[in-house]
Amino acid sequence: MTPDTEDLRLAELRGWLDSLASPASQQPALPTPPALLPATLRPASDDASFRRYFRIDCADPGAGARSVIAMDAPPPMEDCRPFVAAAGAFATAGVRVPTVLAADLDRGFLLLDDFGSTTYLSQLATPQADALYRDAIRCLVDLQAASRPGVFPDYDRALLERELKLYPEWYVARHRGITLSPTEEQQLAAVFEKLLANNLAQPRVFVHRDYHSRNLMVLAGSDNPGVLDFQDAVYGPITYDLVSLLRDAYIDWPEAQQIDWAARYWEAARRRGLPVDADFSLFYRDFEWMGLQRHLKVLGIFARLCHRDGKDRYLADMPRVLNYVLPVTRRYGEFDALTRLIERIEQRAVKTGYTF
Numbered sequence: 570m571t572p573d574t575e576d577l578r579l580a581e582l583r584g585w586l587d588s589l590a591s592p593a594s595q596q597p598a599l600p601t602p603p604a605l606l607p608a609t610l611r612p613a614s615d616d617a618s619f620r621r622y623f624r625i626d627c628a629d630p631g632a633g634a635r636s637v638i639a640m641d642a643p644p645p646m647e648d649c650r651p652f653v654a655a656a657g658a659f660a661t662a663g664v665r666v667p668t669v670l671a672a673d674l675d676r677g678f679l680l681l682d683d684f685g686s687t688t689y690l691s692q693l694a695t696p697q698a699d700a701l702y703r704d705a706i707r708c709l710v711d712l713q714a715a716s717r718p719g720v721f722p723d724y725d726r727a728l729l730e731r732e733l734k735l736y737p738e739w740y741v742a743r744h745r746g747i748t749l750s751p752t753e754e755q756q757l758a759a760v761f762e763k764l765l766a767n768n769l770a771q772p773r774v775f776v777h778r779d780y781h782s783r784n785l786m787v788l789a790g791s792d793n794p795g796v797l798d799f800q801d802a803v804y805g806p807i808t809y810d811l812v813s814l815l816r817d818a819y820i821d822w823p824e825a826q827q828i829d830w831a832a833r834y835w836e837a838a839r840r841r842g843l844p845v846d847a848d849f850s851l852f853y854r855d856f857e858w859m860g861l862q863r864h865l866k867v868l869g870i871f872a873r874l875c876h877r878d879g880k881d882r883y884l885a886d887m888p889r890v891l892n893y894v895l896p897v898t899r900r901y902g903e904f905d906a907l908t909r910l911i912e913r914i915e916q917r918a919v920k921t922g923y924t925f
Contacts, residue, residue, distance in 0.1 A: 582639060582678060586607060589671055589680065590605075602670040603637065605627060606626045606627070607625070609624075609626035611623060614686075618647060619642070619643055622639070623638070624637075635683075637682065639680055640652075640678065640679040640680075642679070643677050644677045648674075648677075649677055649679055651800045652679065655799045656668075656799070658721070659775075659796065662711055664711060665794065665796060666799065667681035669681060684788060685787075685789070688785065693782060701785075703833065705814055706814075708794055710834070710838055713810075716773070716774040721803050724773075726765055732866040733862060733865055735869025735870055736868055737869075740865075743873075757906075757907065757910065767855065768806050771855055772845070774804070774807045774843070777802055780810040781817045782820055784798040807844065808859040811831065811834055813863065815831060816863075816864070818890050821889050824896075828853070835852055858897075861898070864893045867890050871886065891911075894911065895908065895915075
């Protein structure tokens, strides 16, 4: 959106919020929204999409919440319907997600519970980090245990492959300015085929797709986490969200700690009857191969956000993502060609890591 269209959207959002005080605006399927103080509307956050979020104070905080969140998701770039549908499915699974208090789906406006501004990321330098991750693992197992086909779109080959192609298109060609040789293109395509075969063979569950420290909120006086940004949920590989959590683009942990949390997830998943491999080493291999797909995609997305959308703040996180990629390609002989390609592009020296 341009500044002018943003101003028009903001005026339209204010008008919608004002209209919520009218009894005629009440929607029978939704809770009665609280009385609001329109003058307190202010930015809460934004994300990598066209969505924007605003915080607005409630007129009577003693009656419940002190503030709520207004989401602006401008059509046709965004659609609130997947958010509302996913919120219902996640809540049914026992996941803490914001309640939809009011909605104008055609215009792209939602009024939501306010989970505050304390993200997991802001608390992970404290002694409570381990407890937060254990809570996030418990929440993930709860979500996956409620999985069934037909609720979310399939995380199918076409989508997984489209994501992988962001790496050569946006990261290698656009961001690094490197043209691959025909041989390198063939080698990369062969690597992608191996990754896709593994990813599609994994058991399928509900997948958040961005289950990481910026989308998990620390909630006062209740079970953590509060979960945000779930509108792109799909039905796909069981290791995907665990990779998002433990190999986060915004914070990294020693591999020994990643393995410890992965093992805790694996044990909890087996107790709940989730279809994880009975051999932890094979499960961890699936975890790593899924992570390679995700991190190649993320490099492409971060490059696209910079060069297409003018959002260069994600460039600072690229080195962390690369540090997830190379240990995996070096660990498995199937990725030797990709290792050589990345080492050429990045001019990286060999490092070692854990194996099984």
